[in-house]
Amino acid sequence: MKKNSYKIKAPIGDRVFLSVVYIILAIVVLVMLYPFAYAVSVSISDPAEVIAGKVTFYPKGFDLGSFKIMINHPIFFTAYKNTILYTVLGTFFTLFFTALTAYPLSKDKFQMRSFISKVYIITMFFEGGMIPTYLAYKSLHMIDTIWVMVLPGALSAWNIILMRTFYRNIPESLTESAYIDGATDLQILVKIILPLSKPIMATIGLFTAVGIWNGYFNALLYLNDTMKYPLQMILRGILVAAAFDPSEKGAYAELTHSATESLKMASIIITTLPVMCIYPFIQKYFVKGTMVGSIKG
Template identity: 85%
Template sequence: MKKNPNRIKDPIEDRVMLSVVYIILAIVVLVMLYPFAYVMSVSISDPAEVIAGRVTFYPKGFDLGAYKTMIDQPVFFSAYRNTILYTALGTFFTLFFTSITAYPLSKDKFQMRAFISKVYIITMFMGGGMIPTFLAYKSLHLLDSIWVMVLPGALTAWNIILMRSFFRNIPETLSESAYIDGATESQILVKIILPLSKPILATIGLFTAVGIWNDYFSALIYLNDVEKYPLQMILRSILVAATVDLSDKGAYAELTHSATESLKMASIAITTLPIMCIYPFIQKYFVKGLMVGSIKG
């Protein structure tokens, strides 16, 4: 391919700076990828090689015994099912309640907008505490149910503020045109506002899904039935308690193996990879402006 003689060359300072930036970014990528590579390598390496400390970036030997140990346990599948259920329901309720709350708060004609917004903001700085929260959930009969993992975090002030701000940036002329055509507020929200709000919906939905998927503390405090435990409770027992033997928890009595390094890394891989696979499908909404060209003329 012939070089374009008319192409203006970048100054030497810009090329040096660009090279430095590329080098720094490459180092950052390696630093971020190494933990994932190490986890995967240890999880599939020969346990003897792991104990000897010879596994670094690449696996040594090949052994899927740690994965088999996890998958062979009936409690593993029930915990996986619970985690998927909590994540799906929690994300849906969060997006639903946040949308129907943020939409009226984004309208200047809503007279109670300022007062209600202040009430929500207060909740960002003042909380009831763990014991009052536990007693409140108990009085609402939420303890030891799937709803205690789904409903309490479905509506937060921060998500409301983010979505309200995004709604306010949508041109009002779109809603006015719909009003002229006889559309109701609910029709405008569902057919106009939400389709244009995919970036904020994807952002809040992703952060919510990751938060619920990684949540073990709520299960530790509010759940007693082992059959309702999420996957993170198994991961916690392996990493924190240094053992998968929870003989006092009924169904966990079958997990009696010592928590070797391979088993720990396999449990991390199993619990982390599914939620990581969501990022490639949602990332585009963070960088793509769907409002471009929504109004012509």
């Protein structure tokens, strides 16, 4: 016997509301996608078409000269390797130190929890300044080394607060059961807490990795050896240094004013493409991590 199926229609007010929401979301998506599509189009278009203002959404002509100029830089691949190294090490140290610091601060039995938390919060509003910071790094023999790029930002008060809040949302019964079975705090952290903390780890890791990948200011201040420069320093040199001087001879002699816009957009593609390739793999954790503390279980 065939069963009758009834489909309940949503009220007309709800349907109108959803239609408006979908239209707004579609507009937002287009607004967000257009700049990137424009950057791709300009980077591979003929520079003459770009300077004439003929490139909008679709490329005009086809010219990979901007990418060739960057790739032909004497230390482009060295800088790319340095950036990957700084990003990987910096993200690792950030997650490592943040996880170790946030765990005791999430436990009520830790007597110094309140005092240490206040000390970390103070660092969010006050800092030593550029010159004292430089002198401190110099006294520690960190200037012009790899460690000045990965260690100073490894511990952030904001990251500690986020991870501590996530830890406190994990049921206390899990750790109490582990204590009864004879587990130590280190074993509980490694075998119970961290496996349950993938969302917040992915969120902090993504923010840290993107920040290091796009950063150049620390390299500008603390690195003197060009062979240790990250990619952003090389791109900065290509875009704003003597590379645009018409009288400059050498690797950039072919650059003209019309090529600068294509070069800028090519630099955007080169720097954002790796992050865009990684993001889909951690998106599911990222969404959960950004909701930390919003839902109490």
